Amino acid sequence: MSATTIEIQSQPALWQQVASNPVPAELSAHGRRMLVIGCGTSAFVAMAYAALREQAGYGETDWAYGSEVPLTRRYDTVIALTRSGTTTEIVDALPQIDAETKVVLTAVGGGPLSALVDHEVLIDFADEASVVQTRFPTTSLALLRHGLGEDLTRVVAEGERAVTDELPVEPTAFEHFVYLGTSWSIGLAYEAALKMREAAQAWSESYPAMDYRHGPIAVAGPNSLVWMFGTPPPGLVAQVQATGATVVTSDIDPLAQLVQAQRCAVAVADARGLDPDQPRGLTRSVVLAR
Structure with a gap:
């Protein structure tokens, strides 16, 4: 079993861990x-x-x-998200941002970012052996959602089912993968597509759901899987199905859907004889030469 698979399976327990503890006030910064x-x-x-x-x-x-921070704006708080705490773009960006309070949320403490922030929030229990990130980002988002006052009971329960239940579709039957989201789940759709590219070297795309009809739908067809995070916009499912594509929708929390999408990426990687722990051309952290 790959480290990626083990880490995917561990996610609901980690979400429960963060849901059971207080959240540092600097993260929500009400x-x-x-x-x-x-x-x-x-x-x-x-x-x-x-x-x-x-x-x-x-x-x-x-x-x-991190490479495109708005340097002309002032903020009360800036939060940097980085699993390794060493990412060059984040290290370079933080000193340039005009913010009263600077925070890093990371899985590895004491790195180069520690001296650049006022608060270091460490979730080392969510660190990963795989190059491909799964549990650190989802646990970070669970922690941040908890900090907004969300009750994660349902999210954890749906996550537990997402790691054990049969997948909503057999992903190895497809060559083209599209992930769509609305509102906050757009970010998760982007992440799902990235997982498919990283782990399986597969053709994957991601868009805001309403924007999919504005061009990208033109390449959908019988070999396409179109996965919608959250509630689909009216009429979109039927329009995508008319192309011959297979559509996945669900009423479970988008974070749990992301777990399913992670599992799909590993399944496609396995079918292609790839190691999801060591994706081609990638390293655990991007640290650029000076």
């Missing part, structure tokens, strides 16, 4: 203007959390890639 940054997977978590935080009434929230 009423403060916030920027959340990350790279790759962490950027998609930042995207999802920014939408959730504003919807919860906690304050104006932006998100950005």
